[in-house]
Amino acid sequence: MNLSKIFKNAFLIVIFGLIVTACATKKSVKTTESSTTKAAETQKADPIEKLDALMQGDVYIGSDTVGELASGVPDRVFFATNETILTTASRETLRKQAAWLRQNSDVTVVVEGHADERGTREYNLALGERRANAAKDYLMTYGVSSDRIKVLSYGKERPVDSGSNPLSWSKNRRSVTVKAN
């Protein structure tokens, strides 16, 4: 058996494994084209005012990438750099999520934790897990049973904004509550 044959075998076995259990990753939120264009225009008009309107400290407070878990229930909350503390706005969002979840008791969710690109990969995986759990804990405090909430950390692997600037990073430091069923 030569090396290439070994690799071929390895490859085939890997392929087989993948076919047997193909998995689907949920894409949580799409940025609509109109909102990005609008954001770009506003930025051109007055970048400083725009930033002020979108960030408080370095926590994102805009709505560019935010989707809805249900009507009037935002799906995500944002964090400061290296932080896992929930802001006042985050807690308000999570209370809305909890209320909706209490009303829809058959729904289970995955809370995805994310970090921005300005950190080492492994630390960010841990940080994402911590952020997701901060959100999960808050949902539990407001009456959602822990067995309805799974957490999943993506670290910095799934940014929602591909920019390398403070505003993009602030949108990427987030936890997103995604319906799992």
Place this chain on the structure above:
Amino acid sequence: MKNKFLLILIFCFFLKPGISYSLVEIDITRGNLDPLPISVSPFFIDEASKEKIKKNLDIDNLGSEISKVIENNLSKTGLFDALDKESFLQKPDIAHLKPRFEDWVLIKSQVLITGKVTSKFINEKDYIKIEFKLWDVLGAKMVDGFSLTTVPTNWRRVGHKISDKVYERLTGESGYFDTRIIYVAEDGPKTQRVKKLAIMDQDGFNTKYLTLGNELVLTPRFNPTNQMVTYLSYFRNMPRVYLLNIETGKQEVVGDFPGMTFAPRFSPDGKKIIMSLAKDGNSEIWVRNLETNIQEKLTDHPSIDTSPSYSPDGKYITFNSDRSGYQQIYVMRSDGSKVKRISFGKGIYGTPVWSPRGDLIAFTKLHKGKFFIGVMRTDGTGERLLTENFYQEAPSWSPNGRIIIFYRETKTDDKGQGFSAKLWSIDLTGYNERLVPTETDGSDPSWSSLLGN
């Protein structure tokens, strides 16, 4: 399979270094030195062998190709200056038989490498026999050489083995050319990166993809004793540490943990995997013995503890923790006792990796918006930053502890365009920074040990 190379090593001679060889030795502990002028003569190949090999490998002149592999390896060290073949006065066959040293002195070559490739037909199968000799031009004598026979497809590996021999003979350090690099091949937009495990020869050739990219894979790391790999896979959206045998393709989840396991690395004896377990917002370091299946928690702290790496004697573990507020580097005994912070410079520190020589820890540092790859002694003294950029991390040592490979990402523009991730290498001296060629974008490199026979 492992003995294949051995079995067909029909005739192999090593001229052990004698006591009085005058050959120029290179001091590789200094950076910025004058590279040693070296001539790699194209390996001689007779016409009959040429035709045979052309049929087997579709290579016109395997002799020239092997010499190119060697020349490329040696040049990239920055320690050697491979002289232009146009200036060689002697034909490859004559040079290999007995060089006329005056001719090589004339072009200011201090070292000469010659060789010969012959096609062989043994037990109904084609083989190639490759001879190589290393000559000290000023001392006018042969100082090393060997000959080995192998299947034709192994020809690049023979080139690497010759490069290792030359490097070892001239620097006194063990080589690192007959090695492979496993990494994460990346493709697609930054927000939806497709990542696959990939493996290639150290010089970027023979790339193979080990996964299809259906699920996210991260941080592959070689077992230092064999060709097993541990890595993180998001298979079924369950981020877990896996063990992969790259020879058989067999893979399995490592351990039975109630949360995300990540940041895996082997112990130096290859029998244990050390990793992080994240659960309920807290990441701790665990070790799992692959033989006894016993798993044990090593840290116990409400902070994030991750990126563990063993010392080469297995007695200590360096890791990353934010227990002081920000990410810093710590060292503890391998049973989890005697935790001690060692990084105290300005900035935050991550991804500590213990050098295979044991004396240094490589790390990533973030300070004032820049990322650095650096090294420090194992007590935290002697911090030395080797390279600075917008974003780079994940240092991995060459098996001889001389070179660090890492990955670097570019900053995107206002529109979020222009992102790339590439593998880079740099000498421990801080010199000789080089792009490591990969077919696609790449990240999370891990260097194998020498492949052996």
